[in-house]
Structure formats: C-alpha cells, structure tokens
Amino acid sequence: MVEHPSDEFLSAYADNELEADDGEALARHLETCATCRQRLSELDWARQRLVILRQESWHPDVYPQVISRIAGGERIGWLRRVATQVAAAASMALVLVVMGAAMVILLESRPQQQAEVPLSPDTAKALKERPEGKVDLSSVRGLVYIVDRGDPSSAFSSQILVFDPARGEIVRKIPVGASPVVVASPHDGRLYMSSFDADGRLTRQYLKVLDARGGRELARIEAGGKTPLALSPDGRFLYVLHVEEVDGTASWHLNVFDTQAFQILSYDIPSTPVLPQLNSLLVSPDGHWLYALEVPLDNERAQVEFIDVAHREVVDTLELPSEELCGPFSYTGVLSPDGRYLYAVNTLEKRVVVIDVASRSIARSAVFDAPQGSSGEGLLHALRTLLVGTAWAKGCFPPPGATISPDGSKIYVGGYQEANSLGDGLWVIDTRTLQANAHLYPPASGYLSLALSPDGRYLFGLRVSLRQRADWDAAGGLSNALWEHRLMVIDTSSHRIVAEFPDIGVNPTQIFVLPR
Amino acid sequence: MAEPEDALLVARIRVGNKEAFRVVVERYQGPIGRYLYRLVGDAALAEDLCQETFLRAYRALSPPQGGQADVALGPWLYRIASNAAISALRRRRLLSFLPFVERSLGGEALAAPNLEERDLVRRALARVPPDYAACLVLNAVEGYSYREIAEILGLSGEAVRKRIARGKAAFRKAYLALSGED
Numbered sequence: 001m002v003e004h005p006s007d008e009f010l011s012a013y014a015d016n017e018l019e020a021d022d023g024e025a026l027a028r029h030l031e032t033c034a035t036c037r038q039r040l041s042e043l044d045w046a047r048q049r050l051v052i053l054r055q056e057s058w059h060p061d062v063y064p065q066v067i068s069r070i071a072g073g074e075r076i077g078w079l080r081r082v083a084t085q086v087a088a089a090a091s092m093a094l095v096l097v098v099m100g101a102a103m104v105i106l107l108e109s110r111p112q113q114q115a116e117v118p119l120s121p122d123t124a125k126a127l128k129e130r131p132e133g134k135v136d137l138s139s140v141r142g143l144v145y146i147v148d149r150g151d152p153s154s155a156f157s158s159q160i161l162v163f164d165p166a167r168g169e170i171v172r173k174i175p176v177g178a179s180p181v182v183v184a185s186p187h188d189g190r191l192y193m194s195s196f197d198a199d200g201r202l203t204r205q206y207l208k209v210l211d212a213r214g215g216r217e218l219a220r221i222e223a224g225g226k227t228p229l230a231l232s233p234d235g236r237f238l239y240v241l242h243v244e245e246v247d248g249t250a251s252w253h254l255n256v257f258d259t260q261a262f263q264i265l266s267y268d269i270p271s272t273p274v275l276p277q278l279n280s281l282l283v284s285p286d287g288h289w290l291y292a293l294e295v296p297l298d299n300e301r302a303q304v305e306f307i308d309v310a311h312r313e314v315v316d317t318l319e320l321p322s323e324e325l326c327g328p329f330s331y332t333g334v335l336s337p338d339g340r341y342l343y344a345v346n347t348l349e350k351r352v353v354v355i356d357v358a359s360r361s362i363a364r365s366a367v368f369d370a371p372q373g374s375s376g377e378g379l380l381h382a383l384r385t386l387l388v389g390t391a392w393a394k395g396c397f398p399p400p401g402a403t404i405s406p407d408g409s410k411i412y413v414g415g416y417q418e419a420n421s422l423g424d425g426l427w428v429i430d431t432r433t434l435q436a437n438a439h440l441y442p443p444a445s446g447y448l449s450l451a452l453s454p455d456g457r458y459l460f461g462l463r464v465s466l467r468q469r470a471d472w473d474a475a476g477g478l479s480n481a482l483w484e485h486r487l488m489v490i491d492t493s494s495h496r497i498v499a500e501f502p503d504i505g506v507n508p509t510q511i512f513v514l515p516r
Numbered sequence: 517m518a519e520p521e522d523a524l525l526v527a528r529i530r531v532g533n534k535e536a537f538r539v540v541v542e543r544y545q546g547p548i549g550r551y552l553y554r555l556v557g558d559a560a561l562a563e564d565l566c567q568e569t570f571l572r573a574y575r576a577l578s579p580p581q582g583g584q585a586d587v588a589l590g591p592w593l594y595r596i597a598s599n600a601a602i603s604a605l606r607r608r609r610l611l612s613f614l615p616f617v618e619r620s621l622g623g624e625a626l627a628a629p630n631l632e633e634r635d636l637v638r639r640a641l642a643r644v645p646p647d648y649a650a651c652l653v654l655n656a657v658e659g660y661s662y663r664e665i666a667e668i669l670g671l672s673g674e675a676v677r678k679r680i681a682r683g684k685a686a687f688r689k690a691y692l693a694l695s696g697e698d
Contacts, residue, residue, distance in 0.1 A: 011681035015655060017662045046684035049691060050641070050656040052634050053554045060549035060563055063541045066570045067534070151527075483531075 004036055005029065007043065014044040135498045137165035137489065140453045142513040144460055144487070145191065145212060146170075147182045147449075148505030156198060160191065160210070161505055163487060165458075168501065174215040176208070181228055184512035185259070186454070187235030189213055191512070192259065194229060194240065207240065207257055207264070212514050219262040223255050230281040230290065235259060239290055239309075241281060254290075254312070279399045280333035282342065284357065291342055291357065293320075293333040302328035304342065306360050316360045324349050330416045332399035336408045336431070345402060347427060348416035352434050366434035368427075401449035401511075405492065406456040410437065412492075414447030414461070426450075426461060426488075428495055438495040449511040452492070461488040462504070462511045487511075522589035529577045537577075540589065541570050547590075547658075548597050555601045555646075555653050557638040565604060569597040591668045594658070598650045598669055605646035636694055643690035648683030651676055 005013075005026055012018050013026050030037050143162055150157030158180050162172040180195035191210040198204075209218040223240065230239040238257040256265045279302065280293040290307040302320040307313070322328050330348035335341070341363065342355040349367070356363040400414025409431055415424020426447045428438040445465035452459055463486045485508050489499040528536035548569055553562035573596055641649055654660045654668065662676045669676070 006681075007685065008677045008681040011684055012662070012677050015662070015680070017677070042688060043681065043684045046652070046687045046691075047656045049637050050652065050687070052637055053641075053653070053657045055634065060545050060566050062545050062549070062563060062567045062570060063538055065567050066541060066574070067538075069567065069571055070574055 004033065007039065010036065010040045011043045014040055014047065135489075137168070137458070137499060140165040140455075140458055140513075142454045142515050143171075143212075144451070145182075145184060145512045145514060146462065146487070146505055146508050147176075147180055147193075147510035147512075149179060149507040149509055151506050156196070158195065160212075160215070161508070162212075162215075163501070163504070165453075165460075165489070168499075170504075172215060174210065176210070177206075182510055182512065183229045183231045183238070184212065184514050185231055185235040186514055188259070189514055190218070190235075190259070192229060192231065192238045192257070194223075207238070207255070209259065209262065221257070221262070221264055223257075223264060228278065228281050230283045231259075232283050232287040233285045234287065237287065239281065239283060241278060241290075241292060254307070254309075256309070277329055277398065279329070279331050282333055282335045284335070285337075285339035289357065291333065291335070293331055293342075293344060295328045300328065302331040302344070302346075304333070304344065304355060306357070318355060318360055318362070320344055320346075320353055320362075321351065321365065322346065322349065326416075327351075330399050332402045332413060334402050334404040334411055334413075336404065337406060338408065341431075343404070343411055343429075343431065345411060345413045345427075345429065346416075347400060347413055347424060352411070352429055354431075354434070364434060368429060368434060368436045370439045371436055401447050401462065403450045403452055403459070404431075405452070410492070412450050412452075412459055412461075414450065415439075416446075426490070440490065440495065440497065447488075448509055451511045451513045453513055454515050457492060458498070459490040459492050460511055460513060461490060462486075462508050463488045463500075464508075483507075526577060526589055529574070537574055540573075544590065544593050545570070548593055551594065551653065551658055552597055552601055554638075554657055555598075555641075555649060556605060557642045561604060565597065565600045568600050569593060572596050572600070591664065594654065594660075595668045595670070598654070602646040602650055605649070636691065640687055640691035640694055643694075644683050644686040648679045648686060651679040652683035652687065655680055 009018070009022075009026065013023060016023075018026065030040065143164055146161040146163060148159050148161050150159060156178040158176050158178050160174040160176055160180075160182070161170045162174070163169070164171045176193060176195050178196040180193045182191050182193040184191050189212050191212050193208050193210065194205060195208060196205050204222055206220045207223045208220040210216065211218055231237070232239070236259055238259055240255040240257065257263070258265065277295040278292060279295065280291075282291040282293070283289070284291070288309055290309055292305040292307060293302065294305065295302055302322055304318045304320065305314050306316040306318070308315050320328070320331060322331075324330075327346055327349050331344050331346045333342055333344050335357075336343070340357065342357050344353040344355060346352070350369060351365070351367050353362055354364040355361070400416060402411060402413040404411050411427075411429040411431060413427050413429065415427060425445065426440040427436050428440075429435070430437050445463050447461045447463055449462045450459060465484050465486075484502065485504045485506075487501040487504045488497055489501075490496065491498045522540075525536045525540050529540065545566060549562060549566040552565045552569070553559060556562050556565065570593075573593060641653070644652065650669065651665055654665045655662070660668065662673055662680070665671070665676045666673045671679075
C-alpha cells in the first residue's frame with residue numbers, strides 16, 4: 001500500500017519549508033501520485049488567494065492616540081486614582097503652596113542636599129552617623145555579584161560585576177549577553193540565568209549556568225522563560241515559568257532544569273494564561289511547591305498561584321488586596337525560612353499580607369506606616385508626587401527588591417519606585433507586628449535588589465537615584481547619565497548605612513552574595 | 517541622516533526617550549496596522565489593536581528597568597499584535613450571534629483593484645480560527661518563514677506547520693462556501 005504524505009507535509013512543501021531531502025522525496029512521490037498532486041493544489045490554492053491581501057494600502061497614524069493614552073494612564077481605576085490625588089492635593093493645598101516653592105528650589109538647584117528634607121529619626125540618625133569613608137567589611141565572607149544590564153545603547157553588553165567588600169571594589173566583570181535575570185546558588189557557587197544572545201535577526205533566550213568564582217560558562221540550553229527564576233532550596237532544580245500556546249490554548253509551561261545533570265524537564269501546567277507580570281517566584285523549602293505571585297491579564301489584581309510541582313498543576317489561587325492603580329504590580333514576595341508563610345509586601349500601598357501556605361489563605365494583613373515621628377515623610381512624598389510626576393501617568397513599575405532575615409523576624413524591602421526613578425527608600429518590616437521598624441529614606445532613591453551577607457550581619461542594597469531633577473517629557477527624555485547606582489551596605493542590627501559605593505554599573509538590576 | 521537602528525531605538529525607549537518611541541511607531545504602524553487589518557478584517561478594530569500594540573510595547577519597555585527583555589523589534593511587535601488580534605477575534609466569535617456590521621476601509625484602500633475578490637478573501641479569513649489565521653497571514657501575506665513565525669508566536673515549528681495546513685484547509689472551505697462554489 002502506498003503511504004501518502006500528511007496535509008502538514010504537503011502544505012510545508014508548497015511553502016518551500018521542507019528540508020531538502022524531504023522535499024526531494026516528496027517531489028518523487030508527487031510525480032507518480034495524482035491524489036497527492038490534487039491535495040497539494042488545494043492547499044496551495046489558499047496561499048494564492050491570500051496574497052491578494054498584500055494589495056491593502058492602509059497607512060494608519062496611531063501615534064497621537066497612543067501617546068495620549070500613555071499620558072492619560074488609560075486604565076481602569078484611573079478616575080479613582082485621580083480623585084484620590086485631587087482630594088489629597090486639596091486638603092494639603094495650603095501647606096503645599098508654602099512648601100512647594102521651597103521644594104522646587106531644592107529640587108532644581110540642590111537635588112542631592114538630603115539633609116534639608118524631613119527624615120524619620122532612624123534615617124536622620126543613620127544619615128548623620130554614616131561614615132564618610134568605608135568601613136572594614138573584611139568580615140563579610142562573601143563576594144557580591146551585581147547583574148548589570150549594561151549600556152542600553154549597546155546590545156548584548158550585560159555583565160556580572162563581582163564586588164569584593166573587603167577591597168571595596170569591583171574585581172571582575174563577566175559578560176553575559178543581554179537582559180540577564182539571575183539566581184545564585186550558595187550550594188554550588190553557581191549563577192543560573194536566563195539571558196539573550198543574537199542569532200541572525202532573531203534573538204534567542206537561553207538558560208545558562210556560570211561558575212561564579214571563575215566566571216566560566218558551564219552550560220547553556222535554549223529555553224524561554226518569564227522571569228524571575230527560582231531555585232530549589234537544595235540548589236538541585238531551577239524553575240522557569242513561561243506561557244506557551246499550543247493549538248490555541250495558552251498555558252503555563254514549567255521548565256525544571258536539573259542543575260546537576262544540566263537537563264531540562266518540561267511540564268505543562270494548565271493555569272491562567274499570559275500574565276503581564278510575574279512579580280515573584282518562590283519555592284517551598286521541601287521543593288514540593290512553587291508560589292507564583294503575579295498580575296493576571298486584566299491588570300486588576302495580584303494573586304498567588306500555588307503550584308504542585310510533582311503533580312504539575314495549579315491547585316489554588318489566592319487574590320491579594322489592592323486599592324491603588326499600580327498596587328498589583330508593586331507586590332513582592334518572600335518566604336519565611338521555615339516555609340510556613342509567604343509575605344506579600346506592597347510598598348506602594350504600605351501593605352503586608354501574610355499567607356499561610358498550608359491553608360492557602362490570608363492569615364494576617366496590615367497596613368504599615370513610617371516609624372513614629374516621621375510624619376514629614378508622608379508630606380514630602382505627596383509633595384514630590386505632585387511636583388515631579390506620578391506613577392499612574394507613566395505606567396506601573398516592577399516590584400522592588402526584598403529579602404528576609406535568616407531568623408525570619410525582619411523583611412527588608414525597597415520602597416515603591418515611581419516615575420523619574422523617585423523611589424521610596426528601604427523599609428524594614430517586623431514580621432511579628434507587621435509594622436515598620438525602620439525606614440531608610442534618602443529622598444528620590446529606590447532599592448532595586450537586596451541581598452544579605454552569609455552571616456546575615458550586613459544587607460547589601462542596589463540603590464538607584466537621579467543625579468539631578470529630570471523631566472520625563474523633555475526632548476530626548478531621560479539620559480542614562482542621569483541615573484546613579486550605588487551599592488549600599490546596611491548594618492542589620494542597627495539599620496544604619498555603614499558604607500556606600502558609588503557608580504556601580506550602568507543599569508544594574510540584581511544583587512547576590514555568595515560565600516567566597 | 518539615516519534613521520537609528522531598531523536596537524538603538526529600543527535602548528533609547530528604555531531610558532525614557534519618547535522621540536525614539538515616536539520613530540518606532542511611525543516606522544512600524546504601517547506594517548503592523550496592515551497586518552492587523554488583514555487578520556481582523558475590520559478597520560476600526562485594526563486601528564484599536566494597532567494602538568494597543570504600541571501601548572503594550574511602550575509599557576513593556578518603560579524605564580527604569582525596561583521589564584521586557586531585549587527584543588528583535590519587528591518580530592516582537594508582530595507577536596504583541598498577533599496576541600491582541602487573536603484575543604479580539606476570540607471575543608468577537610463569542611459575540612458572533614449578534615449582527616456584525618463590518619467597518620471597512622475607505623478612500624485609498626477601497627479604490628484599489630480586485631475589491632470584490634479581496635472582500636471575499638477577508639470574509640473567508642474571518643471564518644478561519646484566529647490561531648490558524650495568524651499563522652496563515654504571517655506566512656502567506658507578510659512573508660515570514662515557519663521558523664520566524666514560531667519565534668514570533670512562541671510556538672514550536674511543528675505547531676506552526678500544523679496551523680498553517682489546517683488554516684489553509686479552513687480558508688478554502690470558507691471561501692468556497694461564501695462564493696457558492698461548494
């Protein structure tokens with residue numbers, strides 16, 4: 001009996017998409033098979049008809065509408081946000097008029113004069129006592145790895161900067177392609193990353209394994225991923241989520257990368273399709289559960305999906321409270337060291353939600369404020385918001401960096417970053433009271449990523465700020481040169497900044513500390 | 517002076533340069549808009565989707581961290597546009613029991629030759645499942661290879677091959693039904 005080729009095979013032949021050998025074999029078959037020639041003709045018929053659509057000569061002009069929608073926010077909840085802004089502005093109008101003039105002068109002429117703005121007692125003390133020189137950090141038995149996306153005008157210029165705290169300088173730079181997202185494994189001293197490399201006119205995404213100490217690439221596999229990545233507590237498995245569409249159905253696709261065998265096991269996980277943002281991806285200490293803190297397609301809420309790794313399924317979804325427009329996007333998650341609680345912290349709304357992962361429910365929730373005696377911060381914040389711009393007008397920003405102390409008593413989390421890079425300092429949240437122990441608040445600075453030293457004594461923070469006031473809408477936009485990135489070192493017992501190192505990278509995004 | 521390369525424009529958008537974004541929109545709104553129109557067959561919807569495409573691109577590239585990874589701009593915009601169009605077409609199918617009045621293009625496009633045939637092709641394409649139609653249009657009209665379509669839509673090569681073959685069959689069936697030839 002003659003075996004006829006499938007429609008897919010014939011269609012690909014008509015489109016000149018078969019490998020040479022297959023094409024030649026099919027051509028030989030077609031010479032003798034009238035049935036297949038007829039089928040081929042019918043399949044090619046569609047292409048011949050569709051080509052007529054190339055004659056369309058429509059020239060849309062959508063730029064004005066797009067730019068108008070960007071400027072206007074164009075989001076559900078817009079009116080609510082505006083109303084809130086207007087109400088807040090009205091109630092403070094008198095004070096703002098007086099302070100506004102002073103603030104404009106401050107921002108325009110001396111943007112780095114931090115001592116002239118109201119600070120919380122802790123922060124003021126920390127800033128006042130901050131040493132001019134560098135403290136001795138030789139007791140930090142680790143190296144700091146900073147992921148730097150590099151000069152945006154130069155493609156594939158990302159690198160890992162290796163910073164030696166004892167020497168107070170960058171001791172090595174490891175090139176890593178473009179847009180790396182990294183997770184570090186203290187177990188094997190490796191860096192696992194998703195990054196991109198050029199392949200002709202396409203850009204391909206790879207999972208790569210790097211030996212952190214030597215900077216050598218150990219392995220790479222082409223694999224997509226929606227970052228961030230997550231590593232199992234024993235360092236054995238790397239988890240990468242992405243959305244894949246198969247036959248019209250979008251679903252989570254979980255890549256599990258065996259870090260010892262350098263192999264990928266792939267699973268489909270039916271779930272909410274196509275997320276605009278995966279805020280955090282966390283692994284339970286026993287490696288059985290993945291917790292995906294995410295914003296679904298409608299942009300209207302944040303939620304946690306509980307993924308049973310062994311059974312490859314999402315067993316539950318828990319919605320997180322949020323009232324602000326960009327609130328869902330600003331949630332970031334950390335797990336308690338014992339894995340019992342997932343803390344979802346939202347520094348835009350000053351909200352912390354404690355999730356009992358066993359019952360998959362919200363155990364506690366609280367709105368925190370700056371530590372007592374720092375009411376000036378709220379005023380300052382509102383003033384800056386009115387003067388310099390608001391997040392809602394410019395889109396929502398990704399969540400800030402966060403980490404938890406080894407004993408689980410404190411969460412360190414960056415303040416929400418706003419338009420023009422006006423961040424909201426660094427918060428220290430007590431996991432017992434769910435209130436802020438400290439708020440390190442140098443104005444106009446955001447903490448992008450945080451990492452503790454191996455002994456937990458020091459917190460390393462990647463801080464971004466503007467060197468001077470800049471207007472988003474000015475011709476040319478924001479120059480890269482306006483951004484300043486510093487490595488901040490904070491004593492975790494006193495919450496004081498004990499050292500800071502300027503000019504760290506061009507566009508750094510993540511920080512890790514690994515034992516030497 | 518030559519226009520900047522796509523990668524440079526993307527880099528500039530990442531740091532907040534709206535002029536670079538304007539150049540990107542003006543460079544791609546024609547191809548993307550026409551692709552969308554071919555796919556959805558409705559000018560007003562295509563224009564909305566075109567706006568949506570660039571709006572999503574802008575948000576994805578917004579500073580300070582430029583959440584979206586480095587991209588080959590053209591294919592990436594086609595991907596956003598395809599996803600937006602497929603979603604819209606699915607929604608429209610759900611509402612297909614309602615009388616649907618197609619809003620066609622006016623002026624230049626209508627004055628083009630083969631209007632009747634094009635209209636028939638467009639209506640037949642509207643009956644093809646959106647996922648198949650996207651692959652079909654990207655290949656037969658936009659000229660992308662199977663491999664490139666796989667990259668654009670995030671599919672395997674096998675899935676693209678299958679969708680195009682099925683899309684062709686569905687299109688032929690719809691066309692013949694509409695033209696009364698079957």
